[in-house]
Each structure stands twice: as structure tokens, then as C-alpha cells.
Amino acid sequence: xxxxxxxxxxxxxxxxxxxxxxxxxxxxxxxxxxxxxxxxxxxxxxxxxxxxxxxxxxxxxxxxxxxxxxxxxxxxxxxxxxxxxxxxxxxxxxxxxxxxxxxxxxxxxxxxxxxxxxxxxxxxxxxxxxxxxxxxxxxxxxxxxxxxxxxxxxxxxxxxxxxxxxxxxxxxxxxxxxxxxxxxxxxxxxxxxxxxxxxxxxxxxxxxxxxxxxxxx
Numbered sequence: 001x002x003x004x005x006x007x008x009x010x011x012x013x014x015x016x017x018x019x020x021x022x023x024x025x026x027x028x029x030x031x032x033x034x035x036x037x038x039x040x041x042x043x044x045x046x047x048x049x050x051x052x053x054x055x056x057x058x059x060x061x062x063x064x065x066x067x068x069x070x071x072x073x074x075x076x077x078x079x080x081x082x083x084x085x086x087x088x089x090x091x092x093x094x095x096x097x098x099x100x101x102x103x104x105x106x107x108x109x110x111x112x113x114x115x116x117x118x119x120x121x122x123x124x125x126x127x128x129x130x131x132x133x134x135x136x137x138x139x140x141x142x143x144x145x146x147x148x149x150x151x152x153x154x155x156x157x158x159x160x161x162x163x164x165x166x167x168x169x170x171x172x173x174x175x176x177x178x179x180x181x182x183x184x185x186x187x188x189x190x191x192x193x194x195x196x197x198x199x200x201x202x203x204x205x206x207x208x209x210x211x212x213x214x215x216x217x
Contacts, residue, residue: 029106108163119174
């Protein structure tokens, strides 16, 4: 239930306070880039039995480590490579409904989805280990802060700021969930640096002139 609340709060607020046109512009790149999460969910489902075995035998499974490393080190490189083709892809996919304003949002949502995929793998580890309450408690405690910042972003009527708040939410949730595992999994420590560098590169690739068009959309 809490995941559903996280996923739909921004869209409800945008529709109510900014309008359906802004919601459409916001939702298209969010939904398309969100397809990446299908991969992490599929991997997580396969890993659950192995993680349960790890709990019983107290040995970190290689499958979980490999899957986590793929998402931490390889997926961001693939995403940044695809950045070069976003304009071509969305122009082809949307046709006459294409808008250049979609590109910066699509880039941000790509990073959001990537971070949420890593976070989902960590959550799956907690589920398989029988300590899912820890993940749920972190999300529940964080939600009031997320909702407050999201409301301020919506009142500013800027879709870029709203997407940025969602990005910060995913990063903070991932760090809070994963920090206790960083002593057991070295790649998690590197992931913090990679996420930071990815955010810098993300904003480096965004055209500031396009961002102005997202204001008061």
C-alpha cells in the first residue's frame, strides 16, 4: 500500500493543482522509462529462494551479488548511452504529440528508475531474509518528508522540480535501506559514488533552455 502511495501521490497532485496537460507531459516519460523496473522485479522474484537459503546458511549468495553489481555498474552506462537516442526515440514513438520538453524529464526518470531498481533488490533481500519490516519502517518514516517537499514542488508548478524531488526520494530511500548492508557488500559503498556522479552527469546533459519551458506548464 505504501509503494502505491509513493507512486501515485505526485500524479494526483499534478492533475489537481497544475492540470491534465501537465500530467500527460509528466506521465509519458515516467511510464516509458519505468519499464526498466520490470527487469529488477523479475530478477528479485528469482532471487528470493536463494536469499532465503542465504538466511538459513548465513552465506551471501553469489546470485544476489552479481545481480546487484549489474545494476550498480552496468545499467547506468547503458542508460547514459541511450540518452543520445532519446530525442529520436520519442519523436518516432509519439509522432505529432512529441514535445522537446519530454527529454529532460525522460532523463531524470531514467535515473529514478535505475536507483529504484537497486533499491528494489535491497528490499527483496530484506523480504527473503525475513526482515521486511525494516524496509517498511524506513519508507513509512520517510513519507511525511517526501510529501512535504513534493507539495512545495507542485505549488511551484514546475515539472522538473517535481521530478527532481522524486529522484531525491529514491536516492535517500536507497541509502537508508542499503547502509546496513554496505559492510557485507562492497559494491554498495561504490554505488553511493556512482549515483552521485550519475546525477552530476545527468544535469550536465540537460538543456537549461528546455527547462524554462517546463515552468508553469
